Amino acid sequence: MKHEPISSAAQPHIDILMTQGYCVVDNVIPAAVVQGLASDLGGCFAATQPSQGPFYGADTVRFGGLLDRSPLSALFVQHPLIVEIVEAILGPWCNNIQLNLTQAIEIRPGAQQQVPHRDQDMWPVSRMLPCDHGAEYLVNVMWPFTEYRPENGSTILWPGSHRRRSEDLIAPDQATSLEIAPGSALLFLGSTLHCGGANRTAAARRGMIVSYALGWLKPYEIQTLVYPPEKARRFTPDLARLVGYQIHRPNLGNVEGRCPSELLGGLQQNGAVDALAAEQIALIEAFHAQRPAC
Template sequence: MTTDAAIRQYVSELSTFGYCIVRDALPASTIAALEADLRERFDLTPFGEGGFYGEATKRFGRLLARSRHTEALVRHPVVIAIVETILARWCDCIQLNTTQAIAVHPGAPAQLPHRDQDMWAAAKGEMEYLVNVMWPIDRFTRENGATQVWPHSHGLAALSDDTPEPPVSIEMAPGSALLFLGSTLHAAGFNRSQHVRRGIVIGYALGWLKPYENQWLAYPPHLARSFSPELAALVGYRQHRPNLGNYEGQCPSILLDPGHDNDAPLAAMDALREDQQALVTALIQTREEAR
């Protein structure tokens, strides 16, 4: 199967079931190198507080600042293509919503089933707001509380309190990736094992939403200057038309120019959608004809 055909297949599965699995998306060695970079932070991070995050679970973010290997997950070409295909109906460009490392310790109870789109108080069933990707660091098994998803619980089904099918425990090895929609009901399972289950969540959202993780604080300009242009754009150093997320009326990528003077006056520049630009162009033309 060609890459394009595979992407179409994954998009079809994601749209139909609310989730899909990309097996062997990355070499296990890449995940092992990422784990080595994050190991100390896992050890130092306190357990969560509250029943949702879990008091036997550890979480931390800013992964692009903690390991260069995170970019391989964030910018995985097949994953990005799938996400952009799903979300492109409702935005000009996607953005990184979060990078979060999670360690579910032995005895951690099952998480409250939830839909990640509910972080935004917006209409449900009309659009998808995000796609999340779970990357295992340790093998996910039913015993250690592998992520559970409820098939066909997405989209309009999210408006119902009923679940059409029982949950499925997603068992997979490091290097594979579970993609699920923001409208898909899911939860961490009960870790009945004697081992910690660790994973990485990479989230992508519509470019005009307020992201879960404050990307500009996580990756201020002095850090983002070391990113590739594509990665910097994903973490927010680009505008979303019309002029959303601008800096002094310009694309915030200007802040990544080493020679940029923050005190220098800047001219505000239009960054409009095609329909808006057409209206402006027509108005200007009408005025010129009237002269």
């Protein structure tokens, strides 16, 4: 990935995110756009059956594939400030980032608190390496459709828990739950302990989570199946790359040895084409430089 200078708009949020494991970016999308997206997804909320299992929770509704359900969702997924912050966090550990998930979530009245967890733990490697290695695998972005408040199930977070990765559970009195308005975004690291809160009100809490991961990981939601070529051809090239139609150097995630973006044009050519990172090119050049001339 190209490491561009970080803007003055992004840097304070990056600093807070890396210090406490989460941050709120206020008023980044007009409330009318949020209302439009929520309206587009209203029928899906009504038609989707409640979740099953002790992790998702019986009184929640969840569905993905949001880029295919509303054209407004791309404005959130590709928000320039949010993407800049995410790339600054994940960029040191990958050649490019990828979209990991888009999921609409409704926490209904009476829903219990979710079990605390770290989202990065879905990848076993995150628990195999020393806790202080510093790598981040994932950044979550929570977009409220309704007001998020502690009493209606706002996300519960444990400040500084990204520095305490060996602790699966931390005392409840060390947690916080924020009030967040539609149009603002809550960002938190995949290494931050968190959970959905209990909804003790008479109204549902609705919102959307968008998450981004290192480009070399298997994503939570298999984007190229959710958005196969016939759908992804309607995306802008940048969005198509973000959902997975992009090779991760060196040569990872190819189709017939070529970048999967070529699928969107029909893959007219054949024959493998290298896509190497700078360090692989340097190693190859060093190897050839030490060989005796023929």
